[in-house]
Amino acid sequence: QSALTQPASVSGSPGQSITMSCTGTSSDVGSNNLVSWYQQDPGKAPKLLIFEVNRRPSGVSNRFSGSKSGNTASLTISGLQAEDEADYYCCSYGATSLWVFGGGTKVTVL
């Protein structure tokens, strides 16, 4: 069960858009639409941002959006705000890999 690959860090200025990737394999990310994204503040539990590749739970800002192409999923944050500084994790469910998380991306607002 290998971790999904995410960039270690991404940064941007307030108001900009940033995108982070999540690369897996045909056994996980590429096998279905069960990709989700989580935001985690230090010392807190992860919080669901995106599920089923591009769906947002109620209460999550529409500045967060998700997409997928082949074995790579992406999370975009539009109109970057200081409060968006956090760690972001992708997650995939696959029939063989079961639940697997990415290594995490630290977002810094410059």
Add this chain to the structure above:
Amino acid sequence: QMQLQESGPGLVKPSETLSLTCTVSGDSISSTSYYWVWVRQPPGKRPEWIGSIYYTGGSYYNPSLKSRVTISVDRTRNQFSLNLNSVTAADTAVYFCANTYYSNYFDSWGQGVLVSVSS
């Protein structure tokens, strides 16, 4: 709104068994929509799924931990529990209980409990 709360010792000796309980409030653990899950996160590292259980008791585990893990459910107490045996320092982590909506996503999380393995 569903809430989950972990409980258990914060310090376990090497080779012993780590035992944690998650108490669910605001919803029934017998809900047919959810699996009940344990996830751990070593300091500074990614979350790692440990295993999942359905209210009927059916369970499945991370293959890398399967030989040491047991997850059980107590419907009368609206709780589910984790046992991880033969622990080593590598098992030191924040342990979260959570639920997943079928196999789609992690929905609600407990606040997490730091468990250290040390003599």
